Amino acid sequence: MEAGTLHDGHDHGGGAPAGHSHAHGPAAPVSAHLRKVIAAVLIPFAVAVAVGLVVLWPGGVPAHQHTGVGFDQQIRHGRVTAVRELPCADLNSADQGACRQDAVEVTDGPDRGRTFTVVVHPSEPRQYEVGEQVVLTYAPDAPADLRYSVVDVDRNLPMGVLAGLFAVVVVAIGRWRGVAALIALAISFAVLSLFILPAILRGADPLLVAIVGASAIMLIALYLCHGLSARTSVAVLGTLASLVLTGVLSLVFASWAHLTGDTSEETGLVHDLYPGIEIRGLLLAGFVIGSLGVLFDVTVTQTSAIWELREADPTMGAGRLYRTGMRIGRDHIASTVNTLVLAYAGAALPLLLLFSIAHRTVVSVATSELVAEEIARTLVGSIGLVAAVPVTTGLAALIAAADHHRPAAVIGGQHRHA
Secondary structure: OOHHHOOOEEEOOOOOOOOOEEEOOOOOOOOHHHHHHHHHHHHHHHHHHHHHHHHHOOOOOOOOOOOOOOOOOEEEEEEEEEEEEEEHHHHOOOOOOEEEEEEEEEOOOOOOOOEEEEEEOOOOOOOOOOOOEEEEEEOOOOOHHHOEEEEEEOOHHHHHHHHHHHHHHHHHHHHHHHHHHHHHHHHHHHHHHHHHHHHHHOOOOHHHHHHHHHHHHHHHHHHHHHOOOHHHHHHHHHHHHHHHHHHHHHHHHHHHOOOOOOOOHHHHHHHHHOOOOOHHHHHHHHHHHHHHHHHHHHHHHHHHHHHHHHHHOOOOOHHHHHHHHHHHHHHHHHHHHHHHHHHHHHHOHHHHHHHHHOOOOHHHHHHOHHHHHHHHHHHHHHHHHHHHHHHHHHHHHHHHHHHOOOOOEEEOOEEEOO
16 A cells, blocks of 8 residues: 555544554545556547547538528628618608618728618617627628628627626636636537537538537546546546437437427528438437536536545445435436426427417427427436436445445554555
8 A cells, every 4th residue: 555645643542552543534546456447447438539539520611502591601790870760661661650771880801991771670670779789791792782781789798798707707716626617618619619510510420429529528528627536437437328328318219209300490501501411310419418518517416425425424335325325316306307397498488488379288289399309308318317316326336435445554553544
């Protein structure tokens, strides 16, 4: 036993032999045997993920078919400089009442400083104000007076401030762990934007790409945020097992329920631009990626709970650790499952209102493909989430109990717990 793994003890008195002491303090490093067992599982998995990244690496977003959709027009920015109200008839509009003629100045690009006018009809929901920053589409091949059009509000400043506030709060409370979390978040976005999305657009199997990308995110994020330790490795194993279960359930029920994934305008547009993409595979990829973040929360929490329980009472065996950890896990399950369901209900509230107006029954709404797809996504993710609790808790209990019930080391006539 390495001396570096020992901790200073203290005498307990009461007739104990001189020099007999029990060490208390931080947990000792995991034994060499357990390190080898964990490494035998995770190292081949990490190598497989690395090979998958290399083999499937897309090398950028591929060119798409030109369908005349105009979705990928160039983007410029502008500012509303003046607003005039005029009768719609004076602007050759069929609308009744007053229309608006907005003057917009281009603030970037080769035409910076140029001003053009936009007619805003009274039926349009968005009315711009003087000084407001806007997003423009730019069509260089169009006639000079039709090259620019206003498509949205420029939200760069408020969203940037919100992102900065988020980063400050995370770092202020999480300290160095918060910094690691932000770095992991940036890496996750990089994997998503540089690997997962371009690889799918190049025609690779979306489910395979999602599994490889999600696995890479999992390894990087968990080890970066929580350190290279047995505790983190248990969380990785629990997350991996749940991801596999999520993928299998996604395949089975998407096929059985005949879910095509072609339920939105965005999906149809993607298919028009890249006909080679398998839409159902895209649906399955969404199932896997969508469940990953919640799994992190559950597996890390359960693993940490087991380690803290063991620290509080080193005499706890695997069975007692598991039973106690599961009581914590059941509370976590109850709150998280409700969170998933309510999150979807909130996001889909306008759609649910439309179904309600149409006097559709709950069953007919739930089994329509548009809603059934989201219900399946939520339920498959929830099953993976629930399964992650006993799997992760069991693994953590076994490893914590096996590692910390080793015989005490004997050095210089003193008994110390390694």
